[in-house]
Amino acid sequence: MSNANIDLGDIHWLMDILQNIDVGLVVLDHNYNVQLWNGFMESHSGISPQKAKDQNLFELCPEIPGDWFKQKSEAVFQLKTRTFTIWEQRPYLFKFKNYRPITGRAANMYQNTSIIPLESVDKQVDHICIIVYDVTDVAMNRQDAENAGRSLSELSQTDHLTELNNRMIWEQDVKREFTRCRRSGTPSSIAILDVDNLRNINAGFGHNVGDQVLKVVAESLRQTTRQTDFLCRFGGDLFAVLLIDSDESSATEFAERMRHNIAQLEVATNNQPVQVTSSIGLAQINNRFDSHLRWMLAANKALLHAKQQGGNQTTLYHPKMSEF
Ligand SMILES: Nc1nc2c(ncn2[C@@H]2O[C@H](COP(=O)(O)OP(=O)(O)OP(=O)(O)O)[C@@H](O)[C@H]2O)c(=O)[nH]1
Numbered sequence: 001m002s003n004a005n006i007d008l009g010d011i012h013w014l015m016d017i018l019q020n021i022d023v024g025l026v027v028l029d030h031n032y033n034v035q036l037w038n039g040f041m042e043s044h045s046g047i048s049p050q051k052a053k054d055q056n057l058f059e060l061c062p063e064i065p066g067d068w069f070k071q072k073s074e075a076v077f078q079l080k081t082r083t084f085t086i087w088e089q090r091p092y093l094f095k096f097k098n099y100r101p102i103t104g105r106a107a108n109m110y111q112n113t114s115i116i117p118l119e120s121v122d123k124q125v126d127h128i129c130i131i132v133y134d135v136t137d138v139a140m141n142r143q144d145a146e147n148a149g150r151s152l153s154e155l156s157q158t159d160h161l162t163e164l165n166n167r168m169i170w171e172q173d174v175k176r177e178f179t180r181c182r183r184s185g186t187p188s189s190i191a192i193l194d195v196d197n198l199r200n201i202n203a204g205f206g207h208n209v210g211d212q213v214l215k216v217v218a219e220s221l222r223q224t225t226r227q228t229d230f231l232c233r234f235g236g237d238l239f240a241v242l243l244i245d246s247d248e249s250s251a252t253e254f255a256e257r258m259r260h261n262i263a264q265l266e267v268a269t270n271n272q273p274v275q276v277t278s279s280i281g282l283a284q285i286n287n288r289f290d291s292h293l294r295w296m297l298a299a300n301k302a303l304l305h306a307k308q309q310g311g312n313q314t315t316l317y318h319p320k321m322s323e324f
Pocket residue numbers: 161194195196197198199200202206207208209210211214235236237307311
């Protein structure tokens with residue numbers, strides 16, 4: 001259902017779903033004031049949507065560590081991609097009592113949480129949505145049966161479609177590499193790659209073809225990167241590579257090879273095969289970056305430039321691009 005087709009009736013039942021769905025939904029503006037607080041949040045916190053509306057999240061829920069949460073959310077606002085936290089890293093974001101009869105041993109509800117960007121019609125991200133999943137049963141079962149099957153943590157490290165590591169794991173690698181480069185003075189670089197026009201491919205050939213495009217791009221990247229590099233599906237049509245011991249010039253050479261290999265790919269459809277192009281933003285670590293997030297944002301900035309210049313190209317980050 002496209003936005004243009006939504007009528008008042010649709011909105012009515014959409015609101016019903018939001019209120020009754022068995023996950024927590026909280027929409028925040030950029031000042032971290034609550035704009036939406038659904039029924040799940042009300043029944044577990046005792047705070048009504050009317051009371052929550054326009055309240056600052058950190059005043060409403062003092063248990064949430066402000067600095068940590070803001071750092072995570074800023075990346076969502078700026079990079080426009082989702083981020084998440086699993087209960088193993090942080091048992092909960094919102095401190096809710098656990099009322100489940102079977103898992104009554106847990107004092108508080110264990111939660112997995114996602115933070116997703118909400119794009120307005122002009123493509124700006126002025127709001128984010130927190131999605132809260134109650135995973136108390138999973139957490140309790142896990143503690144009871146440590147040897148049972150693959151752990152949730154393993155599953156949550158891998159992107160199901162491409163089987164690449166997901167962003168959460170990659171970001172930990174970047175953080176570690178940031179510290180290592182700072183200590184050793186050696187340069188490493190980040191490449192963020194965006195598949196061009198995936199929206200049109202989905203619209204023209206169907207979502208399955210779009211999925212296939214992402215899979216073959218992932219495979220091509222896997223084959224192009226060195227064993228020492230770290231590759232992930234960053235989210236949506238974005239991939240990222242951490243290029244160890246690569247300065248600007250070798251990173252550019254690598255990125256152009258990646259782009260060239262992707263341009264050779266063809267994905268079969270019922271009609272003519274689809275060809276794929278990509279845009280790449282590159283940033284070598286530098287002393288002005290005060291954290292690994294700045295480093296990632298620099299590569300993203302370069303990517304935006306590549307896109308603004310028409311896509312299908314590689315752009316190197318330059319401090320003059322920076323506004324931070
Ligand atoms: N098939 C498929 N599509 C996805 C997946 N994840 C994200 N997308 C789609 O990727 C598109 C990304 O949109 P945009 O960021 O506007 O990218 P684009 O169409 O590639 O446009 P440019 O980036 O400007 O070239 C959206 O239409 C998403 O629905 C996925 O797992 N499978």
